[in-house]
Amino acid sequence: MASTTTSSVYINVIEDVINKVREEFINNGGPGEAVLNELQGIWEAKMMQAGVILAPIERSSQKQPTPGSAITPVHDLNVPYEGTEEYETPTADMLFPPTPLQTPVPTPLPGSADGSMYNIPTGGSDYPTPVNDNGSNADIKGGRPSPYMQSPSPWSNQRTPLSVDVNVAYVEGREEVDRGTSNQPLTQVITVLSGITMHRDCLFFLGLGELLGRIKRISNPNGLNCLGYVSFNNPCSHLNELRKREDFAQYQNGGYIPQKDGAGDATSEVAKSEGLTYADQSHPGNSDSGQYWSYGGLMFIDFDLTQNGSRGGNFLDRRHSTTTAKSKILAELSRSSSKIPQLDGPIPDPYEDMLSTPNIYNYQGVVNEDYNVVNTPAPNDLQASTPAPAPQNDMVDDDDDEPLNEDDDDEDDLDDVDQGEELNTQHLVLAQFDKVTRTKSRWKCTLKDGIMHINNKDILFNKVCMQQANLISDFVREKCSRHRIAAVALKEQVKGCYSVFHLGSMVVVLYIKEESIFGLRMDDYLRQLLAVLKTSAMEYVISFILYT
């Protein structure tokens, strides 16, 4: 069972240890060589019993232990690994303790009964103090570029490397919150609005036709409850586009009665069902639509009712009004976005080039998105600090029909995590790490000089490359508790929002009251929101989906 190399290395280690402590045993009134031999004998016997040393031991220099000594009564020979405490994760306290915890703690000898006997004679000098090391390491490694950068692509110059050097404890967290809230109040949030995407990967490369097809497919048959597209980029041209289509749209929907009684309705009439399509058509490259569709089924179920009750249902059939209402919001959104000034100064220079393309606001504030069209510094930092679950569509698929976070307070999730942590693992790897990096949910670790105990075999290794894919559900589970608290806190403090909840690593603020949120009053809401965020000292990405 034990490999020959493992066995021989173990034997060498035993020999080495015995040889080097021999002096201590013999000199200075030590117990003498007989005791040393006994020690070696028992040790080796245990090792053989554990199956990690191949008997017989071939020793080069050392004489065999006396047979009798190996048969010293041993109470638990068959249980080399007794699980629980042994496999606890060592903390630095355990690994570099002033008093070694692994030391046998027998009943003290008479006359030497105080704990000081367990102090290491050499004092702390042999043990690097983690406290000091922390500081220096962080300094050296801060901002080190990860080797796992995205490969170049047409979009690549707009992406950030999403790898995070996770060897360094994050210190940016606090700054991010501050910066995100204080320096870039409005634009920050608005850009995040369009920043939540899930299917960007596939949609980005869809042709126009395909994109439209997809949108129609989703919106038409059963799509009354989903409004998918919010375009914040180049809103003026967006509106123009809509206006150009106005006549056409009117003809197409001959019986449609324009609503003249409210602000912004003119646009929304135009938008209608056609507008939805046109809006996307005018920005074929913008893939955010995919995202919203994905969320659509989950989030916007209540939408119809609101709209029917308020306006559209007065004179239009239900279905039509819904479509109209959706389009209206679409138009209003784009219109309102055109009114929102950018308060945090010019878009940073390095990104000027990209400004020629209409995707200014389209950078993805949410972490771990692949296509970061434009990254202003703040979202950049956010990306570094808070990983977001990548395949969120899993979640969407799972509970398509039930309200989001219905089972929010279900403690099972957390219990699972606890179990996972307390769970005793029979299989153990002990090693030193050279580097640990994470790219999105993929972890790569380089370990060295390790011992594995796998399937009752001991394997020694010099080097390990470890690739791990994060289990997304576990990740979400882990994040849940914090975000739940945040969501609850937000809901209490932010008035006028329909719902605040957490989704993965995001806190989503969902607005349903269209009249109060858009137009000029939108500013007030966002300010209010930001004020709350500022005081709540949250360290993760807050993403908003504002919807009417």
Next chain:
Amino acid sequence: MATFELYRRSTIGMCLTETLDEMVSSSTLSPELAIQVLVQFDKSMTEALESQVKSKVSIKGHLHTYRFCDNVWTFILQDALFKNEDAQENVGRVKIVACDSKLLSQ
């Protein structure tokens, strides 16, 4: 030379610890000496792994838990696949504990 006590959790380390425990319990050995043996074991094991072991292993699996505390990484992998030159092993759940190798070289 700095050492990790990490390896005391390995089979060989546990065997040594148990042995020392028994011997100290039976008053064959003084606790101070037992500590010295353990410290020597830390050094010898680290040296042996550095100098005598050349094998490489790759691990792939689903990351269930990760933790970085006091310069120690802890991972729990599920459905991990261990591969070395001549064999591969599947493990339902494995815990990986790793200290920072840079601490040793300092």
